[in-house]
Amino acid sequence: MKRVLVTGATGFIGRQSLAPLLERGYDVHALYLKEPVEADPRVVWHKADLLQTEAAAQLCAAVQPTHLLHFAWYVNPKDYKNSPENNTWVQATLALLQAFTENGGARAVMAGTCMEYDWTIPQDVLSETLSPIKPATLYGACKTETRLAAESYAAQNGVELAWGRIFYLYGPHEAPPRLVPDVINSILAGRPALCSTGEQVRDYSYVGDIAEAFCALLDSFATGPVNIGSGVPSTLKEIILTIADTLGKRDLVHLGARPAPVNEPSRIVADVTRLREEVGWSPRYDLHKGLQETIRWWKAGA
Numbered sequence: 001m002k003r004v005l006v007t008g009a010t011g012f013i014g015r016q017s018l019a020p021l022l023e024r025g026y027d028v029h030a031l032y033l034k035e036p037v038e039a040d041p042r043v044v045w046h047k048a049d050l051l052q053t054e055a056a057a058q059l060c061a062a063v064q065p066t067h068l069l070h071f072a073w074y075v076n077p078k079d080y081k082n083s084p085e086n087n088t089w090v091q092a093t094l095a096l097l098q099a100f101t102e103n104g105g106a107r108a109v110m111a112g113t114c115m116e117y118d119w120t121i122p123q124d125v126l127s128e129t130l131s132p133i134k135p136a137t138l139y140g141a142c143k144t145e146t147r148l149a150a151e152s153y154a155a156q157n158g159v160e161l162a163w164g165r166i167f168y169l170y171g172p173h174e175a176p177p178r179l180v181p182d183v184i185n186s187i188l189a190g191r192p193a194l195c196s197t198g199e200q201v202r203d204y205s206y207v208g209d210i211a212e213a214f215c216a217l218l219d220s221f222a223t224g225p226v227n228i229g230s231g232v233p234s235t236l237k238e239i240i241l242t243i244a245d246t247l248g249k250r251d252l253v254h255l256g257a258r259p260a261p262v263n264e265p266s267r268i269v270a271d272v273t274r275l276r277e278e279v280g281w282s283p284r285y286d287l288h289k290g291l292q293e294t295i296r297w298w299k300a301g302a
Contacts, residue, residue, distance in 0.1 A: 003027040004218065005063050007096070008071030010037050012164075014109070016211030017069060019044055024219055029063045031072070050092045056212065060099040068100045068108040069218055077175045081115075082128055086142035093146050097153060097161075097278045109161040109218045112147055112225065114167045114203075114268060115140035125271040128225040136263070143166070147173065147225070150236040162217050167229030170239075171207030171290065172297040181239050184298045194257040198237030198302045201267040203229040206290030216281040225251070229270030230283050242291050 004021055008014040011028035015037045021028050021279050022042055029044045036045045044182035045065065048055045050072055072094065074085035093110065100108060100190065117126045118134035137140045147163050170180035186193040205228075237255060244250040275281055285293070 001029050002067055003029065003063065004062070004067040004069055004098070005029050005031065005065035005125045005221065006069045006071070007031045008073065009045075009074070011071055011112055012171075013174075013207060013211050013214065014069075014071040014124075015173065016171075016208050017071075017215055018189065020212045020215040021069070021207075021218075024215060026067070026228050029065060031059070050096060051088055056092070056096040056099040059237065060096075060103040062107070062210070064099060064103055065219055066106050067106055068096070069214060070096065070108065070110040071214075073111070075154045077177050077222070081137040081139045083138070083254065085144070086138050090142050090146050090149075093158070094153065097102060097150050097159075098302045101153070101159050106158060106163075108150075108154065109162045110146070110150065111213060111214070112139055112143050112163045112165040114165055114227070114270065116147070116165060119265045119268065122265065122267070123150075124267070125269050126132075127233070127271040128227055128274060151179070151224070160221075160223055162213055162220075162223050164217055164228040166210065166226055167203040167205065167227065169205045169207050169210050171294050174207070174294075180235065180239065180243070180294060181298065182280070183243050184247075185246060185293055187247050187252050188298065189248065191252070192257070193240065193244070193253045194259040195240050195253060195255050196236065196258050198235055198240055198257045199266070200236050200264065201233045202236060202258065203269040204234055204239060205230045205231065205283060206285035206293065208293075209285050209290070212284070213275060213279070213281050216279050217275075220279045222267075222278045226274045226279065227270040227272055227274065229272055231269070231272035231276075232287070233269045233272050233286055239287065242288060243295065246288075246292060246295055 118132040
């Protein structure tokens with residue numbers, strides 16, 4: 001029996017991973033801190049705080065997972081990029097990997113970020129093997145530190161480790177201040193959606209696709225960094241106007257009303273060759289279908 005421990009299971013991506021894992025035949029054990037998500041009786045829930053000493057050891061001793069899918073991290077949209085909380089999650093993640101290994105764990109997949117890459121060098125796509133690593137935020141730096149230490153530990157202890165670098169995403173349960181929910185909720189409320197010019201090119205994916213990509217990665221033999229994205233470039237303007245057109249309210253979109261963030265590159269797109277060829281995964285949702293699902297969820301009252 002494949003038994004997986006999912007951390008961050010009530011989070012944006014984690015909650016979307018539970019059903020695909022069950023479909024793949026996993027015995028799913030999910031971690032929560034406050035309240036679990038809508039309970040599927042096939043999921044076994046465990047309450048634990050991974051930042052507490054011995055929590056990971058006690059959890060892994062109780063669950064005895066063969067697989068680990070680790071999403072938990074500090075992700076408050078207000079300050080996650082440079083919060084000191086990132087440092088605490090480096091140590092918590094490495095303690096979890098050690099506990100997982102000591103209790104017979106065989107394969108772990110952890111969530112990284114496209115912010116690990118050097119964004120100062122213009123690149124058509126960001127590649128796991130060719131693009132340099134030089135994070136500009138504490139979040140990216142701590143993810144990189146974690147990956148390097150985890151890869152070293154896994155290699156020394158005979159554990160398979162894959163590192164999924166997440167690009168941009170949207171979908172149900174996203175934090176309201178972020179781009180897609182902000183535009184949707186502004187338009188639904190009849191307020192102007194104040195945006196930048198939207199010329200930046202990004203690799204956006206529907207969260208359900210991202211969760212399924214992680215499940216496929218867990219079920220594969222791929223190790224090391226693997227980009228988790230669509231590989232499809234979209235301008236922010238295209239995303240914003242697709243939302244507005246779906247709602248029939250393009251007149252509420254005010255492009256150029258806000259300045260674009262400083263020190264961010266004009267283009268961030270994933271090279272998804274490893275994800276497609278080694279993991280054997282490709283997205284099910286294109287931009288229009290994903291945004292329609294997301295709008296439907298927000299319309300239903302979130």
